[in-house]
Amino acid sequence: MISRVKYPVWSATSWLIALALMTPIAVMFFSGIAANSDTFLHLWRTVLPDYVLNTVLLAVYVVVLVILFGVPSAALISLTNLKTRGVLRWLLLLPLAMPAYVIAYLYTDLFDYAGPIQRYLRALFSWQSPADYWFFDLRTLTGAAVMIALVLFPYVYMLTRTAFEYQDQQLVKAARSLGLSSRQCFFKVTLPLARPAIAISASFVLMETLADFATVQYFAVNTLTTAIYDTWLEYGELSTANALASILMVMVLLTVAAEYRARAHQRHQSKNKQTSKVRISLTTRQHIIGGIYCWFLVIAGFLLPFILLVDMAVQYFEQTSLAGLWHAGLNSLEVSIYVATVATLIAVLLGLYRRLSGVKNCAIPLQISGFGYAVPGTVLAMAMLATFGPLDHWLNDVAKWLEVPMPGLLLSGSLFAIIFALVTRFAAIANGTIASGLTKIPKSLDQAPASLGVSKWQSILTVHLPLLKSSIMVAWLLVFVEAMKELPAVLVLRPFNFDTLSTQVYQMISDERLEQGAIGALFIVLFGLLPIIVLNKKE
Structure with missing residues (x-):
C-alpha cells in the first residue's frame, strides 16, 4: 500500500x-x-412561491413519466421474449442523444395551430377557427414535463434493465415454487428488488430536470432555473441570483439525501449477469402491445425528431x-x-x-x-x-x-x-x-x-x-x-x-x-x- x-x-x-x-x-x-436585497424580498413576496411550486411540480411530473416509460420497457426487454427486443435493447437508449429543447421546438412546430397536424385536421373537417375544435397545448408545464421525460427515460430504462438482468434468479425460482404466477412474481419479487436501481436513476433524472433551462423557458414555464437567469441578466443582481441558486441547490441535495437514505443497505443483485434465466412468454396480444409501447418511445423520443431535423437541414x-x-x-x-x-x-x-x-x-x-x-x-x-x-x-x-x-x-x-x-x-x-x-x-x-x-x-x-x-x-x-x-x-x-x-x-x-x-x-x-x-x- x-x-x-x-x-x-x-x-x-x-x-x-x-x-x-x-x-x-x-x-x-x-x-x-x-444576500438581503430588496429584489429578493420583492421576488419572495410576489412570484417566487409560484416559481418554487412550478419547479416541484415539473420534477414530480418528469420523475413519474420516466418511471412509466423506463420500467415497463426495461421489463419487456430483459424479462420477456418480446420480438425485436434485440434491436430495441439499444434503440431505447437513443433519446439520450436528443436535447430536450430541440424536441420541444420540433413538436411545438408539428402540433401548433399553424403546424401541419392542425392544418390537416382543419382541411379534413372544414374547421375555420380554434373555436370549432379542441386541441392540446404543448406550451404548458405538463408539455415541458413530457418533452423532458422523452429524452431522460433511458436513464431509468438502462439502470433498471441492468438490475433485472443481474438479479439473483434463486429468489425468483423460490417465489415461483411457492405458487406465484409470472405477474405476481414480477410485482412482489422482481420489481421490489430493482427499487434501488429505479431510485438511483430517478435521482439522475431529477437532477437533470432541475438543471433544465432552455425547455422551460421556451414553454414560458417559470421555474427557479429561469428565475436565476433572469435575475442575473435583467436585474443585474448577482447576490439575489446566488440566493435563488442556493434555494435550488438545497432542494436538490435534500431530495438526493432522502433518496440515498431510503435505499441505504439495499443490495439485491448478483455480481454476475444471469444468462440462464427463463423469459416470460408473451401472448400474441401482449407482443403487439409491448412492441407498440417500446417502438412508440423510440419513435417519439428520437426517430421522429431526428427525421424532422434532417428534413429541416436539407430544406x-x-x-x-x-x-x-x-x-x-x-x-x-x-x-x-x-x-x-x-x-x-x-x-x-x-x-x-x-x-x-x-x-x-x-x-x-x-x-x-x-x-x-x-x-x-x-x-x-x-x-x-x-x-x-x-x-x-x-x-x-x-x-x-x-x-x-x-x-x-x-x-x-x-x-x-x-x-x-x-x-x-x-x-x-x-x-x-x-x-x-x-x-x-x-x-x-x-x-x-x-x-x-x-x-x-x-x-x-x-x-x-x-x-x-x-x-x-x-x-x-x-x-x-x-x-x-x-x-x-x-x-x-x-x-x-x-x-x-x-x-x-x-x-x-x-x-x-x-x-x-x-x-x-x-x-x-x-x-x-x-x-x-x-x-x-x-x-
Whole structure:
C-alpha cells in the first residue's frame, strides 16, 4: 500500500483538487445566504412561491413519466421474449442523444395551430377557427414535463434493465415454487428488488430536470432555473441570483439525501449477469402491445425528431450560415476537449489514489469531486461568477497599484470559467466510469509488481493504466458529449462573441428559426450518439 509519508504530494494534490472544485459552490452558497436585497424580498413576496411550486411540480411530473416509460420497457426487454427486443435493447437508449429543447421546438412546430397536424385536421373537417375544435397545448408545464421525460427515460430504462438482468434468479425460482404466477412474481419479487436501481436513476433524472433551462423557458414555464437567469441578466443582481441558486441547490441535495437514505443497505443483485434465466412468454396480444409501447418511445423520443431535423437541414441548407456554424462547432470542440481531458485526468488521479493509498479517508476526495453533478448548470455559473468575479477585481486593483496593464476579466470572462464549471459538473461521470474500471482489476495486481522490484509509479504506468484504457476512453467520451450539449452554464459564462453549437441552436430556437440551426442541432445529436454506440459495442 502507498503510505502517507512516502507520497505526501499525491495526497495533498488529491485533496486540493477536490476542495478547489467545491470552493465556488461554497462561495456561492454563503453569498446567497448573506444576500438581503430588496429584489429578493420583492421576488419572495410576489412570484417566487409560484416559481418554487412550478419547479416541484415539473420534477414530480418528469420523475413519474420516466418511471412509466423506463420500467415497463426495461421489463419487456430483459424479462420477456418480446420480438425485436434485440434491436430495441439499444434503440431505447437513443433519446439520450436528443436535447430536450430541440424536441420541444420540433413538436411545438408539428402540433401548433399553424403546424401541419392542425392544418390537416382543419382541411379534413372544414374547421375555420380554434373555436370549432379542441386541441392540446404543448406550451404548458405538463408539455415541458413530457418533452423532458422523452429524452431522460433511458436513464431509468438502462439502470433498471441492468438490475433485472443481474438479479439473483434463486429468489425468483423460490417465489415461483411457492405458487406465484409470472405477474405476481414480477410485482412482489422482481420489481421490489430493482427499487434501488429505479431510485438511483430517478435521482439522475431529477437532477437533470432541475438543471433544465432552455425547455422551460421556451414553454414560458417559470421555474427557479429561469428565475436565476433572469435575475442575473435583467436585474443585474448577482447576490439575489446566488440566493435563488442556493434555494435550488438545497432542494436538490435534500431530495438526493432522502433518496440515498431510503435505499441505504439495499443490495439485491448478483455480481454476475444471469444468462440462464427463463423469459416470460408473451401472448400474441401482449407482443403487439409491448412492441407498440417500446417502438412508440423510440419513435417519439428520437426517430421522429431526428427525421424532422434532417428534413429541416436539407430544406434550409442554403439559408444556413455555414461560417457561423463552423466557428461555433470549433468552439464547442475546444471547450469539450479541454473539459473531457481535465475531468478524466482528475478521475484517474483520484481513483488510483483511492485504490492504492492506505491513507484513512482516502475516498473522500473522489466523493467531494463528484458533488458538482448534483448542481444545475445555472447554479454553477452563479458559483463561478461569485468566486472569480471578486478575484478578477482584486487582480485588476493589484495591477493598477503596480502600474502595469490590467488583465481584465481574466478568470470570470474567459474560457477558464466555462471549463472550470463544466469540469465541476461532469467530474462525477468520469469518476464513476474510472471507479467501475478499477473494480475489474484484481487486487493482486496492486502488489505483484512490487514483488518483482517494480516501483509503484512504474506499475501504475505499465499495469493499471493499460488495463484502464477502455474505461478512460469511455469516461473521456461521456464527458466530451455532456460538455458538448451543456447550455445553461455556457450561456451565462461565455465571453463576448463566443458561441457554441448549443448556444447557437438555443438562440435560433428562441427566435423561432431552428430551421437555420438544424445542421448545428444535428451535430449535437450525432456527437451524443457516440457514447451510445461505444457502450453498445462494449456490451
